[in-house]
Amino acid sequence: MRRISKLTRVAVGVASLGLVATACGGTSSESSDGDNSDRGVAIAYDVGGKGDQSFNDAAYSGLTKAKDEYGYKTADIEPTEGETDADKEQRLSSLAKQGYNPVIGVGYAYGPAMKAVAAKYPDTTFGIVDFVVEGKNVASLVFAEEQASYLAGVAAAKATKSNVVGFVGGVDIPLIHKFEAGYKQGVQDTNPKVKVLSQYLTQTAEEGGFASPDKGKAAAEGQIEKKADVVYAAAGLSGQGVIEAAAKAKVWAIGVDSDQYKQAALAKYKNYILTSALKDVGGAVYALSKSVHDKKPLTGTHAFDLKVNGVGLSESNPEYAKVPGLADAVNKAKEGITSGSIKVKTE
Template identity: 45%
Template sequence: MRRRMRGVAVLAIALTGTLSLVGCAKDTGGNNASGTGGKGCQLAPKPPAAPAATSSSNAGPKVDASTLRIGLAYDIGGRGDASFNDAAAAGLDQAIAQLGVKKENTKELTASPSESEDAKQSRLRQLAGEGYNPVVTIGFAYADALAAVAPQFPNTRFAIVDGSASAPNVTPLGFAEQEGSFLAGVIAAYKSRSCVVGFVGGVNVPLIQKFQAGFEQGAKTAAPGIKVISQYISTAGDNTGFQDPTRGNVIAKGEISSGADVIYHAAGASGKGVFDAAKESGVKAIGVDSDQYNQPTVAQDKDVIISSALKRVDLAVFDYIRAVAANDLGSLPKVFDLKVDGVGYATSGGKIDDIRDVLEGYKAEIVQGRITVKDKLTG
């Protein structure tokens, strides 16, 4: 059921009791020359320089996907959310442009807020029943519906982003979100002048906790004395937290009033409210999933978006379609992580060009196994 709070005042009161403060060390001055005002955090020593990049193209032989009829079942928000769903849409668009998929042979359907499991199952049955194969489901919310529907269509290939279903015709497409979020935490630490940063999650579920865990670890690794304020828009079972910019705005303002001057969100379309709050308050923001600096629906806020933690759902969707067309699902990685550029960070706008060497150094430490990024919250 959709749960709404009555008014900003009620939500603000709730926030005071639920803010999570991590690493409440006092600002020690620091050597951060980025940003405006304040001294910034005392930064840890920079990681070793990353090794020179080498070409590792995995393009493989040319694949013709022109005969495929592809169905996409989006999570709430759908195409146009400037985040998670738009990343999936970009993968489909790339398959149309590069693999010969015909636009008229695709169908895109979108979930509604607070819909029932029956509605999700009906959507998947519709796509499979109309002959779309493969059918790609976007988001963990489809896991139960897919477990019920996939066995009913054994000759249809299904994929699910961020979930799994125990059926032989289902391919899970999973990500190391915590690794990209770690780099977002490093960015926040280097760009903060107050040595206080914030995280806004959409729904308090294990998937989004991976973003929080990585962000907090990255910020604390780069600046051990930093304070991280973390808050969620809705609780588990209430997925409206991914599509409520108003509540995202209020939560971000609460974190800003507590001193945060860089806010990172993992909240889907609710991130628009986070960006608006950052713009109004004159602080910085970090987007998620897509390169949000370049998303038209948040264009008025782009000047405060210093980066985005990329979750390459576009890459996963494109690679899956390509693998289906080539009849080679075994070529897909077990997880889309930093090693395969399945996660990363955006550089649009040039606002983090001065710390690219630092970020590449930390990335190399993770890829080479010298830093293990936690995917669960501790403590």
């Protein structure tokens, strides 16, 4: 069994760049003078791509942090609709051939491709988010999503007035089960009288569960009709539809991965985004980039949890502090999780 490290969180900033189409998916890149040996971090996006205001954008923030700090050349490449593992292999191989180091696959879907490609480029450090790939030159960056979701559940239980809250998962897979399990436990531990409505948008990512705001909106509307007045989405780009539905109905939404209250594309809905379950994907991308820059590349499995601030709960919305008992309950839950007195379920 490989050693699991816990990394210190690295704060990251968010920037935005335009996209340019390429044969292997849309890409955005920045460069400075120099040859391929100067190239830095490259990321290949998950389903939903850049602009999801959530998971992928969190990864992008880490790339921009590394670029700004080290003068890196960078690349960020979009997925293509209906792509295969072979397409992902080609994308990762192309980035390694161009001299990018590290090359990071954002999302579990890159697992098979990463395993195949990393073995062919032993001098390149590869990273993968949300999945473990065995390899001497691979860093697997995993998170305690259930812990952040537990805190979201505590917040939902404190904020609800109807005693009905909702959970919308993008795809019915083990990764998203972790979000649901933590959320449900947080709700029930806080107020056993609160009912949790759960729905998954699709069975597979190929069906659009992480990339269909219309599906997210419809699911949230259904839960709101059943009296849910707080809805938490772990659904990537589809979560934007959940937030839109919540704002329209004037109930609370809980965002995911990034602090969605601060996302410019969601500004018109932000007054109804109570909080977000945070996942410092950007910090992980930056940490791996820094390790390569320092010539001490990370490999093996690295776990980001609440204890190292790898996950958490945002407090950006001023209304967060106004919900009676919410902040105190969340802080108490944080203490319980980090001390080990609260064991959060993953399924």
